[in-house]
Amino acid sequence: MYFHLADLARKQRYKLIAGAVVPRPIALVTSLNADGSCNAAPFSAFNYMSEDPPLLALGLQVHPDESDRAGEPKDTAANIARSGEFVVNIVDEPMLPDMVDCAIAFPPGESEVERLGLATEPSLHVAPPRLAASPFAFECRRKVTLDFGPFRSIVIGEIVGVHVRDGLVDPATLNVDLDRFRPVGRLAGTWYAFQGDRTSRPVRTAAAFAQDGPLRTRRS
Numbered sequence: 001m002y003f004h005l006a007d008l009a010r011k012q013r014y015k016l017i018a019g020a021v022v023p024r025p026i027a028l029v030t031s032l033n034a035d036g037s038c039n040a041a042p043f044s045a046f047n048y049m050s051e052d053p054p055l056l057a058l059g060l061q062v063h064p065d066e067s068d069r070a071g072e073p074k075d076t077a078a079n080i081a082r083s084g085e086f087v088v089n090i091v092d093e094p095m096l097p098d099m100v101d102c103a104i105a106f107p108p109g110e111s112e113v114e115r116l117g118l119a120t121e122p123s124l125h126v127a128p129p130r131l132a133a134s135p136f137a138f139e140c141r142r143k144v145t146l147d148f149g150p151f152r153s154i155v156i157g158e159i160v161g162v163h164v165r166d167g168l169v170d171p172a173t174l175n176v177d178l179d180r181f182r183p184v185g186r187l188a189g190t191w192y193a194f195q196g197d198r199t200s201r202p203v204r205t206a207a208a209f210a211q212d213g214p215l216r217t218r219r220s
């Protein structure tokens with residue numbers, strides 16, 4: 001089976017691409033509305049891009065065709081365009097219900113943080129606060145916004161600093177404790193994944209490969 005993307009409608013492309021690139025991390029982005037209230041919305045077209053410089057990317061779509069705000073930028077996009085500042089709050093298992101409620105199409109400028117009663121903590125270097133419940137919160141400044149036609153922009157943010165919940169990262173090694181960090185990944189549509197079985201496979205040297213052969217032929 002092969003799909004030529006030019007032959008597919010926008011929604012079909014979304015289903016195919018976003019259904020295949022899974023599980024995706026979820027950025028619950030906090031940003032300031034024009035009146036200073038705090039907006040929160042989830043984005044799974046999201047990933048870390050670089051550590052030097054420290055960059056992450058967010059894919060922001062305009063409101064969908066079926067919405068009564070069809071074609072308008074989302075509040076997050078408007079807020080980042082206005083202020084250049086935002087916080088990416090990583091979503092873990094206990095945050096899943098509130099994350100989903102943050103995607104409700106509240107009227108423009110209405111604060112999900114206030115409607116849902118989410119606790120926040122002040123950021124150190126940007127104006128939008130972070131969500132107190134989040135295991136990792138990245139304070140970000142917009143580096144560049146790439147606009148691709150009327151529907152999609154990609155924001156590249158520079159990560160200024162990271163807040164980490166106590167007990168998640170070893171301060172000496174900076175290793176993340178995967179027994180304590182329980183991230184949520186987005187699968188297709190309304191489906192989400194939790195951390196399941198884990199496996200560690202260190203990359204070997206070419207010399208070790210020459211001696212021992214492909215990993216798939218090894219027992220463990």
Ligand SMILES: Cc1cc2nc3c(=O)[nH]c(=O)nc-3n(C[C@H](O)[C@H](O)[C@H](O)COP(=O)(O)O)c2cc1C
Pocket residue numbers: 026039040041042043044045046059060061062073074075076077099100102103104105106186
């Ligand atoms: C798990 C999840 C992931 C989402 N990812 C994206 C995304 O990557 N890009 C996007 O434009 N909208 C995404 N959405 C939809 C927005 O969160 C939704 O349109 C939200 O109401 C936007 O809020 P805002 O107008 O306050 O920015 C996602 C929704 C959910 C539930």
